[in-house]
Amino acid sequence: MGGTGTSDNAHEFIHRPFVWAYWLVGSLAAGRSFAILAARRPQLWSRAVVISAIILTLVPVCYGSGLERGKGSVGNVRSSIRVDRGLIDCARYIRNQPLADAVVQDSQLDKFLILGGLSDRPSFAARVDEWTRQSKVFRESAYREQLGKLQRLQQANNIPDLQRSVRETGIRWYVAHPGDPNVWPAEFRDQPAFESDGYRVYDMQRCFDLRS
Structure with a gap:
């Protein structure tokens, strides 16, 4: 502190x-x-x-x-949050990997900063809606450009585009939720570094080992 x-x-x-x-x-x-x-x-x-x-x-x-929730309506949203076991396992896996400053990304933008908190790693984009509501500095920042980079990463359907987006974002670990659409090339998409209960952890650096 x-x-x-x-x-x-x-x-x-x-x-x-x-x-x-x-x-x-x-x-x-x-x-x-x-x-x-x-x-x-x-x-x-x-x-x-x-x-x-x-x-x-x-x-x-x-x-x-209910004292721990506070007087505002936000307390009801943020207390007693249920976290899937698969997401916890993925966060633990990332936390046990080297490089404490490796950037992580939750496919659903980590609304409650669960992945970032449990993995103890910085996020590329997280809690965007909350930051947009509360921070004028954030609203005036280039966050939309950052989200555009993330979107290009998620929509990369060939190895060169995927490699380009990884360089652009600097994301090392990407966590996909169960049921998320995924258009990445099959040779990368079907080989996650870790998987638990439908959650998948991708080591984005591995895309550079694949031939384009």
Whole structure:
């Protein structure tokens, strides 16, 4: 996490376990305080602890449901996302391959950044719709040109075009979802580097080993 502490990276605190450290210190301090005070009036403090425990248990039960989703409608979309086992396996395969900066591409633009996150690799194009809605800088960037490059890669139906698109995009790993149309040459399309439950991982560098 950056050390600036600004609102730009404040969301990163959500992913840090500082709240558990706070809970631990609070629990130990409260326990020690109770031990000291209970030694003086044990019966009164025993009743107080029972009542407090009941009240403190009811608070999260009543108000904690759905808390992690936040108040916006976006929370309902991004929480409890079901991820296919095949996609997880593909991401794990890519993560175990060399070159941590190798570019990956999800055939369906990785709407929730699942592939990029699980594989721990940079994406060529991901979450395009969200970036378009939220970022003026992104809208003014050459993202449409980038998407055009990706489209040419996906539509390459011969080896020279495929090689040209791979050079143009720099994509190393391409993950195709089950049922995705694929017009790549059969000698490349039918030889994925990895496959699981209909998901396929293509090592795009392999196209340079094929004769045009």
